[in-house]
Amino acid sequence: MRTINQLPMDNKDQIRDWELIEGYYQRTLSAVDQQRMEHRLATEPDFRANAEAWKQADTALRELALRNVVQKTVRQEFRRQQWIGRLRIGVATLLVGCMAVGWLLFSSVDLGAYQQDVTILKQYRRDSPEKSPSWTPRQQAFYQDFFDGQSYLADGQPELAIPYFERVLSLPNLRPYFRQAVEWQLVNAYLQTHQPGNADSTYQRLTANGKPIYPIEPVDRWRVQWQIGWQKIVH
Amino acid sequence: MLQSETDRLLYILMRSDQPQDVQKGTQLLTKMAKPIAMRIVLSNSGSEADAKDILQESLISLWSQIRSGAYTYQPGTPLANYVSSIIRNKWYKELRKRRMKNEETLPETDLPDVEIEGENYLNQLENALDQLDEPCRKILTLYYLERLSLSDIAEQVGKTYEAVKEQKYRCMLRLKALIFPSTTPPKQANK
Numbered sequence: 001m002r003t004i005n006q007l008p009m010d011n012k013d014q015i016r017d018w019e020l021i022e023g024y025y026q027r028t029l030s031a032v033d034q035q036r037m038e039h040r041l042a043t044e045p046d047f048r049a050n051a052e053a054w055k056q057a058d059t060a061l062r063e064l065a066l067r068n069v070v071q072k073t074v075r076q077e078f079r080r081q082q083w084i085g086r087l088r089i090g091v092a093t094l095l096v097g098c099m100a101v102g103w104l105l106f107s108s109v110d111l112g113a114y115q116q117d118v119t120i121l122k123q124y125r126r127d128s129p130e131k132s133p134s135w136t137p138r139q140q141a142f143y144q145d146f147f148d149g150q151s152y153l154a155d156g157q158p159e160l161a162i163p164y165f166e167r168v169l170s171l172p173n174l175r176p177y178f179r180q181a182v183e184w185q186l187v188n189a190y191l192q193t194h195q196p197g198n199a200d201s202t203y204q205r206l207t208a209n210g211k212p213i214y215p216i217e218p219v220d221r222w223r224v225q226w227q228i229g230w231q232k233i234v235h
Numbered sequence: 236m237l238q239s240e241t242d243r244l245l246y247i248l249m250r251s252d253q254p255q256d257v258q259k260g261t262q263l264l265t266k267m268a269k270p271i272a273m274r275i276v277l278s279n280s281g282s283e284a285d286a287k288d289i290l291q292e293s294l295i296s297l298w299s300q301i302r303s304g305a306y307t308y309q310p311g312t313p314l315a316n317y318v319s320s321i322i323r324n325k326w327y328k329e330l331r332k333r334r335m336k337n338e339e340t341l342p343e344t345d346l347p348d349v350e351i352e353g354e355n356y357l358n359q360l361e362n363a364l365d366q367l368d369e370p371c372r373k374i375l376t377l378y379y380l381e382r383l384s385l386s387d388i389a390e391q392v393g394k395t396y397e398a399v400k401e402q403k404y405r406c407m408l409r410l411k412a413l414i415f416p417s418t419t420p421p422k423q424a425n426k
Binding site: 015018019022050053054056057058060061062063064065066067068069070071073074075077078081 | 252254257258261262265266269287290291294295298299302356357360361364375379380382397400401404407408410411412414415
């Protein structure tokens with residue numbers, strides 16, 4: 001009894017038989033070949049046995065392939081969903097980061113809370129020239145220039161405020177608290193007039209003068225630093 | 236789309252012979268069943284990796300049941316409930332295996348704890364595939380599982396198209412002999 005498997009490798013008939021079997025089950029044969037196959041399957045038991053063997057193996061492998069599709073797809077979907085989740089978190093973080101950086105860079109530094117400096121104001125009121133005729137001209141000049149500078153800054157005229165603040169800072173022996181108050185206002189005025197170099201040098205002086213005494217919120221400090229850096233890049 | 240229509244569509248896709256249909260169905264099922272698997276597994280001493288493994292096993296089980304006819308679509312019976320019971324069943328079985336919990340403390344599931352015949356058969360087939368020699372395993376894997384054409388396979392293995400075609404036929408008969416030994420022709424082909 002001859003089986004397909006026992007035929008020599010170079011036997012063209014054997015290959016042809018396998019092609020016919022495959023074509024028959026995949027319904028790709030011509031009508032004539034289809035009929036021939038059916039005849040052979042009906043009359044040649046060995047041929048039928050091999051055809052059935054091929055069919056069983058093919059069906060089994062196709063089932064295995066489908067199971068493989070299910071396995072692979074679940075893994076891929078899991079990864080994809082994890083990736084989408086991470087992407088969402090990443091995008092949200094990026095957006096929040098951009099908004100924070102945008103706020104640090106582009107919101108105007110408003111030292112409004114410090115414009116009516118309570119400590120200085122109290123001292124001014126307590127020791128005003130009317131109440132304290134003993135004020136020296138230098139003290140009078142300090143308060144006058146400081147409040148004039150603040151007024152211009154509050155009115156949105158930082159370019160007019162700058163000379164007043166610069167004049168105050170030129171006075172010798174200023175107390176650290178007052179010096180820092182004026183320097184912060186001056187940094188702000190420089191930033192508003194897009195003079196990052198001057199703002200930076202004033203800020204460097206501020207930070208080099210030791211412990212900060214004049215109370216500035218950390219967030220305002222960051223904004224000043226970021227805006228100096230940003231203006232240095234764009235101007 | 237109504238839930239019953241979605242379930243029906245999923246059933247049709249998973250029953251299909253076409254890999255792309257099964258892929259689509261599995262994608263939809265994964266989307267539906269992932270939160271269920273995460274909830275069941277994470278609330279019962281499992282990790283996210285466990286949830287992934289259990290979900291994979293559960294969907295293979297569901298697919299096997301649909302293919303074999305053990306599960307049929309019934310309007311009014313949500314597929315999600317059925318998938319949920321498979322996941323729960325598989326996870327509790329896994330927990331028992333790990334001896335992390337006493338069997339008594341685990342809730343009973345509404346699905347009988349049976350191995351699906353189709354799953355066993357496919358596992359046997361996978362073992363049979365592993366028993367083949369490397370060239371055979373490679374050709375059959377590339378052709379059926381990776382869905383490469385014979386020309387692409389010929390290029391990959393460095394043989395002619397004709398040689399690969401012939402080898403594929405011989406390998407299939409060898410595989411068949413390993414799966415169904417009783418109906419195998421008396422002698423195996425020469426290599």
